[in-house]
Amino acid sequence: MTSTRMTTTGTTTNEMTASRFPRISFWRTIVAVIFAAGMYSMYARFALGFQSATNLTDPQPWGLWVGLGTLCGVGLSAGGFAIATAVYILGLERYRPILRTSVLISFLGYSTVCAGMLYELGIPWRIWHPIVMWNRHSVLFEVSWCVMLYTTVLALEFSPALVEKIPWTRVRALYLRWHHSLLIALVLAGTLLSSMHQSFLGGLYLITKGKLYPLWYTPYLTTMFYLSAIPAGLAVTIMAIYLCVRSLNARVDMNILSDISRVIAPLLAIYGVFRAVDLINRDATPYLWMWREETGLFWLEIALLVVGPVVLLNLEKVRITPLYLYWTCAMIVAGFVTNRLNVSVTALQASSATYYIPKWTEFAATLATIAAAVVAFRYAVVYLDILPKNPPRQRWMVPSAPAQA
Amino acid sequence: MATTRAILVDITKCIGCRSCEQACKQIHGFPMDSETKLSPTAFTVVEERGDRFVRRMCMHCQDPACASACLVGALKKTAAGPVTYDAAKCIGCRYCLVACPFSVPRYQWSKLVPYVTKCDLCAGRQAKGQPPACVEACPVQASIAGDRDEILEEAQRRILNDSKYVKHIYGSDEVGGTSVFFISDVPFEKLGFVAVPKQPMPILTANALGDGPTVILVGGALLSGLYWITERRAQVAVAEARDKANGRS
Structure with a gap:
């Protein structure tokens, strides 16, 4: 029995060299379908234009690509800076084993955002314009610079995982020494840049006063976005690591994950208190009980993002059972996505008297970029030293590998 | 004109x-x-x-x-x-x-x-x-x-x-x-x-943007301070471990 399983594992991980065609599995089929739909979306967006690819209109100029692709893409990638700050700046060494994973998730997340930007911009080949054309009164200008710089920081933070695979020892040593001397500066810059643009993403909507529904419009949108991004980013990190352990033979001490969940709960509680105090201060409490679609969406968001997870994470059983923890984190992510879509889509609809349902091509394009990031993540975990793996490491770089094929 | x-x-x-x-x-x-x-x-x-x-x-x-x-x-x-x-x-x-x-x-x-x-x-x-x-x-x-x-x-x-x-x-x-x-x-x-x-309307965002430099300065100082403490702790821990090994503590 044991030997059979060993062989199976062997074939799966060596399939790149062992067989010409990848095995058809459920998830691979899903990914293939998403990619096929994504290809059509790409064609629709770039060859036919916005009108064919989206349901965007003048009253709803930003839709799913901004709400899900950009706002959630950036927000859910906050785990990288949170863990890097914890390990390098605060010296919380117990999180070091998952540092690379969280940086990788963030890097892929930001890459997804940058790729999504090409879909989102009307004239994508002018994406470089903000580098030379400045308007420092624009929140979007600050966001674009922070995202550009932070994506670079993440690439540099992650680079050793790739560089250490370079066979030339001298180059490798030189680069790693240079990287080591730069690392703290990178992490520090990353923390500041992240803090700025995570909040400025909320700041984008400060100018929609009078248009954004009062349950969401607050002068503290920046604070709200920042406070919610960190726990949500950490939740994504937990989910990804759990999946690595389950499906990719990664070996991670599950206590680290329950330690993170111990941090997430108070962070979400603080966020909830901020939301409540803000609503009371702005005299917006009557809106909490109005019979409107916005009210329902607001409570859905609060239930998924604050109440549900805070209650669940207070249960010892949830914190120490990886599967329960995984689904609680999924709830946080769902709540976070609801919040960002509420701010960017639903809360703006009443004032503009419009009703926007994204076209299927909008979903497909976003899903395809996310799927690409997931696939890249999987291969990175399998072939690079991201997480320690259970069976002795596959000797993927052995010189005889081509000869076997 | x-x-x-x-x-x-x-x-x-x-x-x-x-x-x-x-x-x-x-x-x-x-x-x-x-x-x-x-x-x-x-x-x-x-x-x-x-x-x-x-x-x-x-x-x-x-x-x-x-x-x-x-x-x-x-x-x-x-x-x-x-x-x-x-x-x-x-x-x-x-x-x-x-x-x-x-x-x-x-x-x-x-x-x-x-x-x-x-x-x-x-x-x-x-x-x-x-x-x-x-x-x-x-x-x-x-x-x-x-x-x-x-x-x-x-x-x-x-x-x-x-x-x-x-x-x-x-x-x-x-x-x-x-x-x-x-x-x-x-x-x-x-x-x-x-x-x-x-x-x-630009006042609404100007206030938030005005916080940017403060975030960088205060945040930068705070993080550097925290890093210094972390480093110092690590050095002290190393020194203590060395002293212990030498039997001088």
Whole structure:
């Protein structure tokens, strides 16, 4: 029995060299379908234009690509800076084993955002314009610079995982020494840049006063976005690591994950208190009980993002059972996505008297970029030293590998 | 041109002939069919509200939300009054559409290389000393153009001297003042005018952006301090471990 399983594992991980065609599995089929739909979306967006690819209109100029692709893409990638700050700046060494994973998730997340930007911009080949054309009164200008710089920081933070695979020892040593001397500066810059643009993403909507529904419009949108991004980013990190352990033979001490969940709960509680105090201060409490679609969406968001997870994470059983923890984190992510879509889509609809349902091509394009990031993540975990793996490491770089094929 | 130009629309005088629409379309070379809403080929439209006709167009705010939002500075408030759009800079992010409190800018959704479109108060014509095409075309002087201060005075004179007018000039204090004013004998909210904040919109984001340098300085100092403590702790731990190993503690 044991030997059979060993062989199976062997074939799966060596399939790149062992067989010409990848095995058809459920998830691979899903990914293939998403990619096929994504290809059509790409064609629709770039060859036919916005009108064919989206349901965007003048009253709803930003839709799913901004709400899900950009706002959630950036927000859910906050785990990288949170863990890097914890390990390098605060010296919380117990999180070091998952540092690379969280940086990788963030890097892929930001890459997804940058790729999504090409879909989102009307004239994508002018994406470089903000580098030379400045308007420092624009929140979007600050966001674009922070995202550009932070994506670079993440690439540099992650680079050793790739560089250490370079066979030339001298180059490798030189680069790693240079990287080591730069690392703290990178992490520090990353923390500041992240803090700025995570909040400025909320700041984008400060100018929609009078248009954004009062349950969401607050002068503290920046604070709200920042406070919610960190726990949500950490939740994504937990989910990804759990999946690595389950499906990719990664070996991670599950206590680290329950330690993170111990941090997430108070962070979400603080966020909830901020939301409540803000609503009371702005005299917006009557809106909490109005019979409107916005009210329902607001409570859905609060239930998924604050109440549900805070209650669940207070249960010892949830914190120490990886599967329960995984689904609680999924709830946080769902709540976070609801919040960002509420701010960017639903809360703006009443004032503009419009009703926007994204076209299927909008979903497909976003899903395809996310799927690409997931696939890249999987291969990175399998072939690079991201997480320690259970069976002795596959000797993927052995010189005889081509000869076997 | 030294003075800031502005337009006054007197809703009591408008007869709904749509000459302004036609003149605007003609000067921009757009198809001449009348449209009911602002569009990439209609920078001004005359809407029917009850028995009144309300002209819609860019308000040319004194401190425009769109110009503060535009990350590449394609939208600008010029000294002469118009808020102009530089298509060569635009990257198509459409933040201006999100930001505009009056929901005026329109996007060319059907084009493969789409741009933002809106009225520019005939900036080119005004630079040559000509009035905006729509004003020139108005047969009953429902729209008049001129120096902003004089136009405001004229509006004030009209609403003070005639009791039929609502005692408010729409645009005088909306979003900190605009360059297009409306006066009416029917309350503005009944004519589809939106209640916008009284302060200039860019103030809303300027406060947040102003926090940026503080975040960097304070945050940077704080993080450096924390890092120093972490490093120091690590050094002390190493030293203590060494001392222990040497049997001196």
